[in-house]
Amino acid sequence: MIPYPSNTLADLAMRVARDIAPTTNNPFSQADSALVAGLLLSMAQDYERSIYNPMTDIDEIKQLCKDILEAQSTAQHHFPGVSQCEAFLDRVPSSLRLADVIELHASALQLLEDIHIWAEQHDPALNRSVWQLLRRHSERNKFDVPGP
Amino acid sequence: MSELQHTGASIAAYLAKHWSCDCRLVAIEQIPGGASRETYRVWLDRSGEKIGVVVRRDPPSSLIDTERAHEYRTYQCVHAHGVVPVPRPIALEEDPQILRNGLLRPFSIMSLIEEGQASPAGLSEPSMQPHLGMLGEQKWSLLGQLARLTPADLGVDSFMNTPDHPAANELAYWKSVIETDALHPQPIAAAALRWLEQHLPAPSPTLTLVHGDYRTGNFLYTPDGQITAVLDWEMAHIGDPLEDLAWSLDPLWSDSTALAGRLLPRAEALSIWQRASGQPVDRKAFQWWQIFASVKAIAIWISSAENFVNGTTKEPILAFAGWPMIDRQNRILLDRLSPETEHRYAEAIL
Numbered sequence: 001m002i003p004y005p006s007n008t009l010a011d012l013a014m015r016v017a018r019d020i021a022p023t024t025n026n027p028f029s030q031a032d033s034a035l036v037a038g039l040l041l042s043m044a045q046d047y048e049r050s051i052y053n054p055m056t057d058i059d060e061i062k063q064l065c066k067d068i069l070e071a072q073s074t075a076q077h078h079f080p081g082v083s084q085c086e087a088f089l090d091r092v093p094s095s096l097r098l099a100d101v102i103e104l105h106a107s108a109l110q111l112l113e114d115i116h117i118w119a120e121q122h123d124p125a126l127n128r129s130v131w132q133l134l135r136r137h138s139e140r141n142k143f144d145v146p147g148p
Numbered sequence: 149m150s151e152l153q154h155t156g157a158s159i160a161a162y163l164a165k166h167w168s169c170d171c172r173l174v175a176i177e178q179i180p181g182g183a184s185r186e187t188y189r190v191w192l193d194r195s196g197e198k199i200g201v202v203v204r205r206d207p208p209s210s211l212i213d214t215e216r217a218h219e220y221r222t223y224q225c226v227h228a229h230g231v232v233p234v235p236r237p238i239a240l241e242e243d244p245q246i247l248r249n250g251l252l253r254p255f256s257i258m259s260l261i262e263e264g265q266a267s268p269a270g271l272s273e274p275s276m277q278p279h280l281g282m283l284g285e286q287k288w289s290l291l292g293q294l295a296r297l298t299p300a301d302l303g304v305d306s307f308m309n310t311p312d313h314p315a316a317n318e319l320a321y322w323k324s325v326i327e328t329d330a331l332h333p334q335p336i337a338a339a340a341l342r343w344l345e346q347h348l349p350a351p352s353p354t355l356t357l358v359h360g361d362y363r364t365g366n367f368l369y370t371p372d373g374q375i376t377a378v379l380d381w382e383m384a385h386i387g388d389p390l391e392d393l394a395w396s397l398d399p400l401w402s403d404s405t406a407l408a409g410r411l412l413p414r415a416e417a418l419s420i421w422q423r424a425s426g427q428p429v430d431r432k433a434f435q436w437w438q439i440f441a442s443v444k445a446i447a448i449w450i451s452s453a454e455n456f457v458n459g460t461t462k463e464p465i466l467a468f469a470g471w472p473m474i475d476r477q478n479r480i481l482l483d484r485l486s487p488e489t490e491h492r493y494a495e496a497i498l
Contacts, residue, residue: 031180035464109333143472
C-alpha cells in the first residue's frame, strides 16, 4: 500500500513532464504529454482534499442554514426555503465514499444557490456571507498547475 | 502506413483532384492546441513545387460545437478584405461520398503560413521581451481596425445572423450551455449569470464582426515581433466590438495581472484599441462584457468537462479545460463580483 497517493501522483506527473515528454518526436505528442502531466498534478492536488473539501463546504452551508433559521424570528424578510434549510441540517452522506459525498455536496451547492438568490434581493449581510463562503470554497479548491 | 501518414496521403490525393495536377505528400504533423478541430500541417509536392497547407478536420467530439462552413466562409470574407491577416482558404469538403473514401470526417484546407508560432508560453522567452510592446500594438490595432468595419463591409452579413441585441443574444446562448452541460452545481457562474441578466447593457450602438476567441494563442507571431496571421474564427459572429476587446483582456490569457495577454498593461491595450477603432469605450457596457467574457469561458470549460466525461474523444485538453481552468475562471469571477474583493486573480475592472 502507498499511504499517500498524492505524492505518488505528483511524482508520476514529474516523470511524464521531465522524462517522457522530451523523448516524444513531435509537437503534438509533447503538448499532449504536458497536458497529461498537468492533469496528474491536478489529481495529486485534489486527491488529498477530495473528501475534506466537499465536507467542509457542507458544514459551512449547514452553518449558514443555522444562521438563517436563528435570524428568522427578527428578520424583516422571511427566507422561503426555511424547510429546506431545516431538512438539510439533518443530512449526512450515506458513506464517506466519494460518490456519496459528491451527491450530498451537489444538494448543498444547490441550496446555497437558492439562499444566494434570495439574499441578493433581501439580505445584504447574508449576501456578503455567501460570497465569503464562495471565496473560501474557491481557495480550498485552488489548483497550482501551469496553464496549457 | 501509420494513421497520420494515411491522413497525409488522403489529403494529397484530395488536393491532386481539387487542383487537377500531380500532388504528393512530403510530410505531415498534427498541430497541438486545436481543441475544436483536428489540425494538421502538411507539406506537399505539387508538380515539383513545395507547398504547405493546414487541414482542419472535425473530431469525433469537440470542445466547442461550431459550424465548419461558417468558419470557412468567415475566413473567405476576412481574407478577401485583408483587414486582418489570415490564411488563404483553399477548400471545404463536406460531401459524404467524397469523405467516405478519404478523410472520413468533414474538413477544410487553408494555406500554411510558415512564419510564426502561436505559443503563449513562447512570449515569456527572454528573446521576445523587447518585442512584446510591438506585438501588443499590432494585436489591439488589428482588433480596432476590425471594429471600424460593418458586417456588410466584410460580407459576413450574407450568412451570419444580425442580432437585435447582441448582449442578450450571447448571454442566452452561453447560459443555455452552462445549464445543459454542468455536471455539478456552479454557484459562482450562476451568480454571474444573474448579475449579467440584471445589468444588461442597451443594444450595441455599432455592430461588427466579432472574432469570438481573440486572445494570445490565436495569432501567429514571428521572433522579431510581427503578427503574421489571426487564427481560429470558428466562434465568429456579428455582435458588439466590446465583446472581443473584453475577451482579449481576460486575466485567464496571461500569467500575471500586470500584462494583458502577456503583452501590454491593460490601459495601454485599451488606448490602442480606442485609437484604432475610433470608438470610445463605454465603461458600463465594457464592465458587462468583461463579466460576460469570464462567464463565456466558464461555459466553454464546463462544456469541455461534459464532453470529456460523456463524449467519445478523450483529448487531455478537454479534461484540463474542465478542471483547473474552471477553478481559475471561478476565482477571476469572484474577484470581479464579490462585494469584498481582493483583486488577487483579476485586476479592477477598466
